Amino acid sequence: MEMSAIYVMWLREVKRFTRSRSRIVGSLSQPLLFLVALGYGLGPVFRKAGQGDYFAFIVPGVISMSILFVSLFNGMQVIWDRQFGFLKETMVAPVSRVAIMGGRALGGATVAMMQGTIVLVITMIAGFRPVSVIGVVLGLLVMLLTALLFNALGIVLASRLRDMQGFQLIVNFLGMPLFFLSGALFPIAQGSAGLRFIARLDPLSYGVDALRIFLLGHGIFGITLDFTVLGGMIVAVFALGAHFFSRMEI
Amino acid sequence: MDAILAAEHLTKRFGENPAVVNDVTFSVAPGCVFGFLGPNGAGKSTTIKMLTTLLRPTSGTIRVAGYDPTTHPGAVRRAFGIVFQDPSLDDDLTALENLEFHGILYGVPKETRRARIRELLALVDLTDRKASLVREFSGGMKRRLEIARGLLHHPQILFLDEPTLGLDPQARNHLWGHVKNLNRDEGVTVFFTTHYMEEADNMAERIAIIDRGRIIAEGSGQELKQKTAADSLEGAFLALTGNTLREETGGSMDQMRQARRIWGGGSRR
Numbered sequence: 400m401e402m403s404a405i406y407v408m409w410l411r412e413v414k415r416f417t418r419s420r421s422r423i424v425g426s427l428s429q430p431l432l433f434l435v436a437l438g439y440g441l442g443p444v445f446r447k448a449g450q451g452d453y454f455a456f457i458v459p460g461v462i463s464m465s466i467l468f469v470s471l472f473n474g475m476q477v478i479w480d481r482q483f484g485f486l487k488e489t490m491v492a493p494v495s496r497v498a499i500m501g502g503r504a505l506g507g508a509t510v511a512m513m514q515g516t517i518v519l520v521i522t523m524i525a526g527f528r529p530v531s532v533i534g535v536v537l538g539l540l541v542m543l544l545t546a547l548l549f550n551a552l553g554i555v556l557a558s559r560l561r562d563m564q565g566f567q568l569i570v571n572f573l574g575m576p577l578f579f580l581s582g583a584l585f586p587i588a589q590g591s592a593g594l595r596f597i598a599r600l601d602p603l604s605y606g607v608d609a610l611r612i613f614l615l616g617h618g619i620f621g622i623t624l625d626f627t628v629l630g631g632m633i634v635a636v637f638a639l640g641a642h643f644f645s646r647m648e649i
Numbered sequence: 650m651d652a653i654l655a656a657e658h659l660t661k662r663f664g665e666n667p668a669v670v671n672d673v674t675f676s677v678a679p680g681c682v683f684g685f686l687g688p689n690g691a692g693k694s695t696t697i698k699m700l701t702t703l704l705r706p707t708s709g710t711i712r713v714a715g716y717d718p719t720t721h722p723g724a725v726r727r728a729f730g731i732v733f734q735d736p737s738l739d740d741d742l743t744a745l746e747n748l749e750f751h752g753i754l755y756g757v758p759k760e761t762r763r764a765r766i767r768e769l770l771a772l773v774d775l776t777d778r779k780a781s782l783v784r785e786f787s788g789g790m791k792r793r794l795e796i797a798r799g800l801l802h803h804p805q806i807l808f809l810d811e812p813t814l815g816l817d818p819q820a821r822n823h824l825w826g827h828v829k830n831l832n833r834d835e836g837v838t839v840f841f842t843t844h845y846m847e848e849a850d851n852m853a854e855r856i857a858i859i860d861r862g863r864i865i866a867e868g869s870g871q872e873l874k875q876k877t878a879a880d881s882l883e884g885a886f887l888a889l890t891g892n893t894l895r896e897e898t899g900g901s902m903d904q905m906r907q908a909r910r911i912w913g914g915g916s917r918r
Contacts, residue, residue, distance in 0.1 A: 400756050407753045415741045484737035488798075491701050492754040493727040645722075649703045 404494035405502035412476075412506025416513070423517070430465040430518045433457070434525070437584060450586065458522045459538075459610035460583025463545060466515045467578055467603055470546045471570045473507035474553025478563055487649055497641040504550040504637070511546035512539065530616040538613040544629045545606035551636040558643040577603045588619050602632045652676035652712070653838050654683075654700065654806060659709035661695050668707070669695045671862035677855070679805075682832055682839040684853030686846075686886060688895040692862040693842045694734055697810050700840075701731055714805050730755075732799035734810035734842075736791060740784040744775055744794050747783060748801060755802040762801070769797035772823050793820055800827060807831065809841035813848060825852060846883040856882075860890045 416422060438454035438461075445453035480486035489499050516539065519529075529535050553570070560566045580594070581603035587595055598604045609625035612618035618625070654677040661670040670692040677683045687693050698704040700713055702722040711718055714728035738747050745766070752762035770776045773793035783791060792815050799809070809828070813821045825848065831837045843849055849856060850870045858866045858873070866873055866889050870882050877888040 403753050403756070407750050411739065411742065411750065414746070418741065480739075483740065484733065484735055485739045486737075487703060487733055488737040488739075488751070489754070490703060491726055491729075491731060493723065493756065494754060495723065648705060649698065 400494055401498040404492065404498040405505065408489070408499055408502025409506035409509065412473075412503065413509055416510040423514070426465065426469050426514055427517060427521075429468070430461045431521065433461045433464065433584075434522065450589075454522075454525075455527055455615060456586070456611075457584055458519070458527050459614050460581070460607050461522075462515045462518050462542065463581065463583055463603060463607045463610060464578050465518050466511045466542055466546050466606075467549050468570075468574055469511040469514050470507060470549035471553040471556075471574050472567075473510065473550050474555075474557035474570070475563060475566055476503070476507070477554055477557035478560060478566055481561070481649065482563075490647070490649060496644045496647070500551075500554055500640050500644040501637070504547060504554055504640070507550035507553070508543055508546035511550065512542045515542040515546070529614045534613040534616070538610055541606060541609040541613060541625075541629075544626075544633065545603070545610075548602060548606075548629060548633045548636060551633065551640050555636060555640040555643055558640065558647050577601055580604075581607050582619075583607050602628060605629055651679075651715075653679040653681075653714055654840060655712045656696070656700070657710045659696065659699065659711060660707045661692075661699060661704065662707045668862050670699070670706075672709070673859065673862070673864050675857050675864060675867065677838060677840060679838055680832070680836045682828075682852055682854050683841070684849040684856040685840060685842045685859065686849055686856060687842075687859035688890055690895050691859045691890075693859060694810055696859070697731075697808055697840075697842070701729060701808060702726055728804060729806040729808060730799055730802055730804035731808040732796050732810060732812045734814070736795065738783050738791060738795055738798070741782065743780050743782055744770075744786070745779040747794065748779075748798055751798045752801050757802045765801055766797075769800055772800075772827055773797045773820065789815055789817070789820075792816060796824055800831070803831065803835055803837060806838045806840060809839065811842050811844065813843060813845060821848070828852070846881065846886055850882040858886065858889055865889055 434454070434457065438457055442453040445451070445456070450456070477486065490496065492499070529538070556569060557566060560569070580597050581601045582598050583603070587598045587604065590598065605620060605625040605628040608618040608620045609622060609629070612622055612625070655675070657674050659670055659673040660668050662668045673692070673696060685693055685696070695704065699706050700711060700718065702718040702725055705719055713725045716724040716728070718725045742750065748766045748769070749762070752766065757765070770779055773796060775790060775794055775797070778786070778790065783794065786794065796812055799807070807828070812824060816824065828839060829852070832839055841852070854869060856868065856870055856873060857864050866876065868876065873885045874880065874882060877885040879885040879888055
């Protein structure tokens with residue numbers, strides 16, 4: 400019962416995504432802009448500073464960015480469903496709300512991972528070469544974990560909010576610092592002590608770092624710490640979401 | 650026999666506003682078809698939301714199939730099915746997917762699911778459109794699909810919140826015929842609201858009339874008519890609830906509540 404509920408909620412997210420071409424195309428514009436403007440724009444400066452290939456450096460960062468925002472915004476679906484009534488249908492179903500939330504998060508994470516993969520493929524067409532095939536496979540796992548974490552976070556926010564404008568504001572308010580302070584665009588190790596400290600508090604830093612380790616072959620935190628933080632955060636945010644979701648009234 | 654559905658001193662208040670449901674007490678015997686009538690804004694839907702675990706009561710107790718929805722929501726949810734008053738379909742899925750997903754969520758075995766979906770699509774006359782996205786449906790078609798979905802699993806208790814709103818007489822007839830069969834053949838208890846008094850008179854064995862959050866009369870259609878010396882249930886209803894028009898406060902009140910707290914929780918508890 401619980402498993403089939405998770406499956407149905409997952410399937411719904413995936414079906415909705417694959418049916419909406421505008422969503423696929425629309426969510427690609429931002430990462431591509433970052434890759435072109437920053438990758439090509441700042442590349443020469445980065446190289447002169449002796450830091451190597453900037454385009455390759457920001458590929459994991461931009462993939463993480465696209466996953467971060469697609470995932471967080473996926474929470475909007477909950478508000479949408481509340482407004483259009485479908486949420487009620489799932490909230491009275493004879494399955495635990497944790498399963499409903501889990502299925503949603505898993506579906507949203509799958510969608511975000513697909514987006515991340517599309518960005519990766521585009522960068523590879525543009526000349527990016529990951530270090531190994533195994534690295535790419537493990538990179539997909541990192542994308543899934545990052546996506547799960549921020550999908551769950553988006554759902555937690557959405558379960559406490561009622562209007563879409565408010566949700567959008569808060570997601571930007573939260574997503575922008577998460578992204579810019581994560582070391583997605585600059586090497587954390589070279590930053591000031593204050594910045595290094597803040598970056599260490601940002602969960603996205605560990606996703607970016609792990610992805611960099613698997614796609615480029617080097618990172619700063621080490622894979623054990625990266626996976627521990629991502630895993631721990633996923634458990635914590637899921638627990639929070641499960642609590643809010645089971646207490647939710649309509 | 651013990652009541653399958655019972656509310657005692659049930660009250661629901663949103664923030665500081667006057668109670669929407671005020672000290673409501675009623676009980677429904679197993680296998681009964683129970684009509685819950687009242688003007689707009691009387692508290693019908695709020696009561697149903699509390700019975701179906703979507704809202705927590707401010708005070709009072711509820712029993713649904715022997716369980717309290719606030720402490721055993723899972724057990725309660727396994728006992729009932731519902732057709733909501735307002736839309737609750739997924740517009741981005743096809744009619745068939747909406748039904749399939751519902752069937753899976755409610756644990757209806759595959760064979761039964763397929764057979765019932767076929768039967769219900771025919772009942773609501775949507776067989777030809779089953780592969781279309783719900784978004785493309787007219788209001789009436791959505792309503793019919795919604796009803797088909799609500800009847801897909803056979804629960805102990807079936808809640809129908811104004812199920813016939815916006816249906817043509819044919820569809821209405823089919824619906825009540827089907828509900829009657831469910832009640833007769835499987836002993837499903839039916840708890841419904843409607844604004845069509847004829848329907849209520851024909852279908853309901855017991856009727857409760859709620860107005861301004863309070864139950865003001867209860868009995869069989871016959872008893873209510875005798876009590877008010879009216880020759881129809883409509884006459885009895887008007888005699889009991891008066892002739893003044895009610896404002897539908899639900900919508901605007903929802904919005905006010907929404908504006909007051911962007912962050913949920915708070916004033917609610």
